Amino acid sequence: MIAIIDYGMGNIRSVEQALKYIGAEYIVTSDKEEILRSDGVILPGVGAFPKAMDVLEERDLVCVLKEVCDIGKPILGICLGMQLLFERSEELKDCSGLGLLPGEIRKLKVSYKIPHMGWNELRKEREFPLWNGLVDGSFVYYVHSYYADCPDEIVCGVSDYGMQVPGFVAKGNVFGAQFHPEKSGEIGMQILKNFQGVVETWKSSQLSI
Template identity: 50%
Template sequence: MIGIIDYGMGNLKSIRKAMEYLNYPVKMITRPEEIQKMSGLILPGVGAFPKAMENLIRNGFVEAIKYAIDQGKPFLGICLGMQLLFEVGYEDQKASGLGFLSGEVKRLKGGVKIPHMGWNRIYCKVEHPLWQGLSKEPYMYFVHSYALSEMTDDVIATTIYGEEIPVAVARENIMGVQFHPEKSGDEGLRILKNFGEMV
C-alpha cells in the first residue's frame, strides 16, 4: 500500500487518480500513525514552504516520516513535496525544511517569467530506476516559483529555465521531483509506475 500524505496542501486527488489508474493500491494518510502501515510514501504539495512545514509539524507527521525513511521505505516528494526535503526554504520567509537532503530552496532567477508554468524538457543526469522506460529527454509539466538553488550530489535531473536548475533528486530511498508527473502524460505516469514498482 502506498500512502499519500494529506497535510492540507496539494493536489492529492490527481495523484491518487494517477496511482489508481496504474493499479497501485493507495491510501490518503491523515494521521501520523497510519504512515507505519504503508510500504511507500508520496508527499505532494502545492503552496508556500513555511505553511507546509507548519502543517506537517502541527499534524505530527515529521517524526513519522523520518522513521519510515529510516526503515528504508521508498519516499517520493512531488513539487513542493520535493522542496520540503531540503534544509531551508526562502519563500515569504526563511523556514527550516525536513532536512533529509542538503540544500536550500530559493526563488527562480535568470530574468525568467515567474511562476514557471508549462512543459519543459528534462535532462536525466544519472541512471535511476525512476527513469526506466522514459524517452531520452522527456517533457514534464511544471508549476513553481522556487527550486533547489544549487547542484548537489543528489541531483539526478535538470531543466533549462533561464539557467540550468535541478528538478529531480535521489539518495537511497528518498526521491523528489519538482515537476508534476501526474500531469505529464504517459511519461509522467511512467515515473509514478516506476516508483510503484520500487514500493
C-alpha cells in the first residue's frame, strides 16, 4: 500500500489517478498511523516551500516523514515534494526542509522564461531503480522555478534549461522527481510502476524478517 500524503498543497488527484491507472494499491491520507502502516510514501506538492513546511509542521507530518525514512520505507517526492526532501530552500526566505537529502533549493538562474514549464529531455546520469524500462533522453513534464543544488552523487537524471537541472535524485530509500511523472504520459506511468516495484521489494523484505 502506497500512502499519498495529503497536506493541502499537492496535486493529489492526478497522482491518485496515475496510481489507479497502473493498478497500484494506495491511500490518500494525512493520518500518522495510516502513513506508518503503509509500505511506501509519495509526497506531492504544488506551491511555495515555506508554506508547505509550515503545513507539514502544523499537521505533525515532519516527524512522521522522518520516521518513515529512518524505517527504510521508500519515499518519492514529486516537484515541490521533491524539494521539501532537501535541507533548505531560499524560496521567499531561508527555510529548513525535511533534511532527508543533502543540498539546498535555489532559484533558477537562467535567461529563459521562468517557470520552466513544459516537456524537456531527461538524460541519465547514473542507474537507479526508477530508470528501469526507460529510454535515456525520454521527455518528461516540468513546472518549476527552483532547482536542487545538491551533490553529484545523488543526481540520477538531468535536463537542460539554460543550466543543468537535476530531474531525478536518489539516496538510499529516498527518491525525488523535479518533474511530474503523473503528467508525463506513458514514461511517467513507467516511473510510477518502477516506484511501485521498489515498494513491493521493500514490503517483501520485511515479511522475511
